[in-house]
Amino acid sequence: MGIMVQEQAGLFHLQSSGMSYLIQIVNGYPVHVYWGGKLKHRERMEDLLLHTPNGAGLDRLPQEYPQYGSGDFRNPAYQAELADGTRITELKYVGCRTMKGKPALSGLPAVYTEDDAEADTLVLELKDSYSGLKVDLLYTIFADRNVIVRSVRLVNEGLNQLRLRRALSASVDFAEKRDMEITYLSGAWAREGNITRRPLLQGETRIDSKRGMSSHQFNPFAALVTPETSESHGEAYGFSLVYSGSFEAVAEVDSFGSTRLGMGVNAFDFAWQLSQGESFQTPEVVMVYSGQGLGEMSRTYHRLYRTRLCRGEYRDRERPILVNNWEATYFNFDADKLVSIAEEGAKLGIELFVLDDGWFGKRDADNSSLGDWYEDRRKLPGGLADVAERINKLGLQFGLWFEPEMISPDSELYRKHPDWCLHVPGRRRTEARWQLVLDYTRQEVRDYIYDSLTAIFTTVPVSYVKWDMNRALTEIGSAELPPERQSETAHRYVLGLYELLERITKAFPHILFESCSSGGGRFDPGMLYYMPQTWTSDNTDAVERLKIQYGTSLVYPISAIGAHVSAVPNHQVGRITSLEFRGNVAMSGNFGYELDLTKFTDEEKELVKEQAAAYKQIRGLVQQGDLYRLKSPFEGNESAWMFVSEDQEEALVYYFQVMAVPHAPRRSLRLAGLNPELEYEVQSSDSETTSTWGGDRLMQLGLHLPYKQKDYESGWFSVRAVGTNISDRA
Known part of the structure; x- marks a missing residue:
C-alpha cells in the first residue's frame, strides 16, 4: 500500500487498504485513469493504461488538472493571465517526488497525520515553459482510510508578473461512468442541511457561495453517486473542501457523457497577483470513496474529521451539557437572573x-456595540468575573458569546476607526443586522480583537466560547490593499481569520470553542480545524432538526453538531412538541438547553434531570461512535438512526414519528453496524425488561416499533452485547 510509481509507463498508483487511484502521464499531461475499489498492483499494468482514440485532443482526455486554451473546452482547473494580457498556459509534467506522511499547508487548515506511517504523499510537478508558471499537484493517500487529499501550489518561476484568475484545488474526470447523480447540502437560514440529489445531465450543475463564507445556502461538499447508490449499497465519491470562504463545486457533463467535477475557491470576483518567486497555495479537498453507499462515505468522513482535522484538548474529550440564556432572556437580563x-x-x-449576546458595550438590542468588547456594568455591576465566580461556585463552568468579526456603526470602535470595516471608498456601506464586517486582511484589526479577547480570557474563568458570525461580506474591499490586489480581499479575509484563530486557540487551549454563523452559515471543515464543534442551526424546533441534523451528518461527525432543547411554542416555527421528543433529538448531538430552566414545572425539571443523567451515560457513544442512518426524514414521516461503538458491543437507536397515522401498519426497524455473530440484549424506552437477539436477526429482520396514536413521538433502544455493561466504558 502507499504510492507505487512506474516511471517508464508514466503510471502512479495510489493505494489504501480498500481503494486505488491511478494517474498516467500522456503526452506530458497528467491523466486520470481510475478511482475506486482497491486494485492489485501488478509488475506490469499495461492493461490499466489509458488508450485514447486516434487524433483525439485534450477535449477527450480525462485530466487531473485541466487547462483552457489548448483544445479542452470544458471547465479548466486554473487560469493565469500573463503580463502581456494573454491567458494561455500549458502545464506539462516535469517530475515527481514522494514523501511519507502529510505536509502541512502554510496558513490554511488541513487534515493531518500523527505518525508518518498513516499516509503517503505524491507531488506531481508541472510547468509552463513559456510563462514560468510551476504547479505542484499534491496527493496524500491514507493507508487505512479510503481517503485522498488534494491541493495545489502555484509558483511564479518566470521573469514577469502573473495574475491567477482561477485556481481550483482538485478536478476529477469520470470518463467511464455514465448516468451519474450528484448529492449535496442546500438550504437557507434556519433550514440548513437539506439533502438534494438529482441526475447529472449534459451541461453544468453548480453549487457555490459568493458570500465570503461557506453559507447557509450550500455547504462546500458534494458527492457523485451511481443511480443505484443508497445509504448502504453502491458507489459514492465524496468531495469536501477545507475552506470557510466563497467556494465552488461544478459538475460538468460533456457530449460524450463524461463527468468532470472541480472544487475550490470560487473564481467569481477572485484574482491573485504572483510576482516573481511568489506562490499561492489552494485549500485542500478531502476525497472519499465508498463502495458501500453513502453511509460508509459519511463514516469515513466522520472518523477522519473527528480525529485528524479537529485538534486540541477537546478533540477526544466528551463535551459538556450546557444551558444557554439566549432564548431565555435575549438582551433583558442582569447578574441575578443569569x-x-x-x-x-x-x-x-x-x-x-x-452567557450569550448582550453582556458588552451598551448592547440592549442588536443595533450597537459590536467591537466594544468590555463588560456592561449596568447589567453586571460586579463584571464578568463576579458572574463567572458565582456560577463556578455552583459547580458549573462558564462560557461566553462573541461576534469578533463584526463592528456596529453605533460603537466606540467604529467612531474611532471607521476605516476598519470592509468597504470601498466613495460607496455606501451595506449594513445587515445593523452591522458591518471588520477588515480581517489588516493585521492591526486582528491584533485589536486578539488583545480584546485576551484581556477577558486572562481575567475571567472562561472555559467555552461561542464564536458567532452573523452576516455575509459586502463591499469586499480593503483600504490597505493596492488596486491590483483588491480582488484578493475575500480570500485574504479568510486567511486573516485563520491566522487569528490559530493564535487565540493556541494561547487558550483550555477553552472549548464553538463556531457559529447564524447557525450553520459557516459549518465547514475549515472552521472545525480550529473549533471542534459548530452551532448547527438557529432553528431549534425538534421536527425541523430531524432534517437539519440528518443532512449535516452526511459529511460532519456528530461530535461537531450542536443540538439543544428549546422552549415551546418553538421560537422559530411556533410548534409544540414534548420535552421527551425534543430531548431525544438533541441527545443525538452535542446536548444542551436553550431556555429558562426556572420556568419549568417540577415534572419538567425531573425529566431534564433524567435527560442529563442519561446523556452522561451515552455521550461517549453518541459523540465518538459510528453513525448509521436508518430512516430518512426527507423520505417520509419517520426518522431513525443509531450509534455503534467501535468494537460493535454497544449501540443506541433513536426513532421518531412526526405525525400520527390512522390504522397504521405494523412497523419494524432494521439495525446496522452490529456483529452478526454476537448476541445482544435489547431494552426499549417503553419497557424495563430486556430481550436477547442475534446481531444477524437485528440487522436482517429488525425490531418491532411500538406505535402510539400521537403526533411527535419518539423512543430509543439500548443494544448491548451479552456480557457487557455500559459502566465498563465509563
Whole structure:
C-alpha cells in the first residue's frame, strides 16, 4: 500500500487498504485513469493504461488538472493571465517526488497525520515553459482510510508578473461512468442541511457561495453517486473542501457523457497577483470513496474529521451539557437572573452555563456595540468575573458569546476607526443586522480583537466560547490593499481569520470553542480545524432538526453538531412538541438547553434531570461512535438512526414519528453496524425488561416499533452485547 510509481509507463498508483487511484502521464499531461475499489498492483499494468482514440485532443482526455486554451473546452482547473494580457498556459509534467506522511499547508487548515506511517504523499510537478508558471499537484493517500487529499501550489518561476484568475484545488474526470447523480447540502437560514440529489445531465450543475463564507445556502461538499447508490449499497465519491470562504463545486457533463467535477475557491470576483518567486497555495479537498453507499462515505468522513482535522484538548474529550440564556432572556437580563438559571441547571446535572449576546458595550438590542468588547456594568455591576465566580461556585463552568468579526456603526470602535470595516471608498456601506464586517486582511484589526479577547480570557474563568458570525461580506474591499490586489480581499479575509484563530486557540487551549454563523452559515471543515464543534442551526424546533441534523451528518461527525432543547411554542416555527421528543433529538448531538430552566414545572425539571443523567451515560457513544442512518426524514414521516461503538458491543437507536397515522401498519426497524455473530440484549424506552437477539436477526429482520396514536413521538433502544455493561466504558 502507499504510492507505487512506474516511471517508464508514466503510471502512479495510489493505494489504501480498500481503494486505488491511478494517474498516467500522456503526452506530458497528467491523466486520470481510475478511482475506486482497491486494485492489485501488478509488475506490469499495461492493461490499466489509458488508450485514447486516434487524433483525439485534450477535449477527450480525462485530466487531473485541466487547462483552457489548448483544445479542452470544458471547465479548466486554473487560469493565469500573463503580463502581456494573454491567458494561455500549458502545464506539462516535469517530475515527481514522494514523501511519507502529510505536509502541512502554510496558513490554511488541513487534515493531518500523527505518525508518518498513516499516509503517503505524491507531488506531481508541472510547468509552463513559456510563462514560468510551476504547479505542484499534491496527493496524500491514507493507508487505512479510503481517503485522498488534494491541493495545489502555484509558483511564479518566470521573469514577469502573473495574475491567477482561477485556481481550483482538485478536478476529477469520470470518463467511464455514465448516468451519474450528484448529492449535496442546500438550504437557507434556519433550514440548513437539506439533502438534494438529482441526475447529472449534459451541461453544468453548480453549487457555490459568493458570500465570503461557506453559507447557509450550500455547504462546500458534494458527492457523485451511481443511480443505484443508497445509504448502504453502491458507489459514492465524496468531495469536501477545507475552506470557510466563497467556494465552488461544478459538475460538468460533456457530449460524450463524461463527468468532470472541480472544487475550490470560487473564481467569481477572485484574482491573485504572483510576482516573481511568489506562490499561492489552494485549500485542500478531502476525497472519499465508498463502495458501500453513502453511509460508509459519511463514516469515513466522520472518523477522519473527528480525529485528524479537529485538534486540541477537546478533540477526544466528551463535551459538556450546557444551558444557554439566549432564548431565555435575549438582551433583558442582569447578574441575578443569569445565576438563577445556573442554579437550576446545577440541580439538574448541567455542567456549563453560557452567557450569550448582550453582556458588552451598551448592547440592549442588536443595533450597537459590536467591537466594544468590555463588560456592561449596568447589567453586571460586579463584571464578568463576579458572574463567572458565582456560577463556578455552583459547580458549573462558564462560557461566553462573541461576534469578533463584526463592528456596529453605533460603537466606540467604529467612531474611532471607521476605516476598519470592509468597504470601498466613495460607496455606501451595506449594513445587515445593523452591522458591518471588520477588515480581517489588516493585521492591526486582528491584533485589536486578539488583545480584546485576551484581556477577558486572562481575567475571567472562561472555559467555552461561542464564536458567532452573523452576516455575509459586502463591499469586499480593503483600504490597505493596492488596486491590483483588491480582488484578493475575500480570500485574504479568510486567511486573516485563520491566522487569528490559530493564535487565540493556541494561547487558550483550555477553552472549548464553538463556531457559529447564524447557525450553520459557516459549518465547514475549515472552521472545525480550529473549533471542534459548530452551532448547527438557529432553528431549534425538534421536527425541523430531524432534517437539519440528518443532512449535516452526511459529511460532519456528530461530535461537531450542536443540538439543544428549546422552549415551546418553538421560537422559530411556533410548534409544540414534548420535552421527551425534543430531548431525544438533541441527545443525538452535542446536548444542551436553550431556555429558562426556572420556568419549568417540577415534572419538567425531573425529566431534564433524567435527560442529563442519561446523556452522561451515552455521550461517549453518541459523540465518538459510528453513525448509521436508518430512516430518512426527507423520505417520509419517520426518522431513525443509531450509534455503534467501535468494537460493535454497544449501540443506541433513536426513532421518531412526526405525525400520527390512522390504522397504521405494523412497523419494524432494521439495525446496522452490529456483529452478526454476537448476541445482544435489547431494552426499549417503553419497557424495563430486556430481550436477547442475534446481531444477524437485528440487522436482517429488525425490531418491532411500538406505535402510539400521537403526533411527535419518539423512543430509543439500548443494544448491548451479552456480557457487557455500559459502566465498563465509563
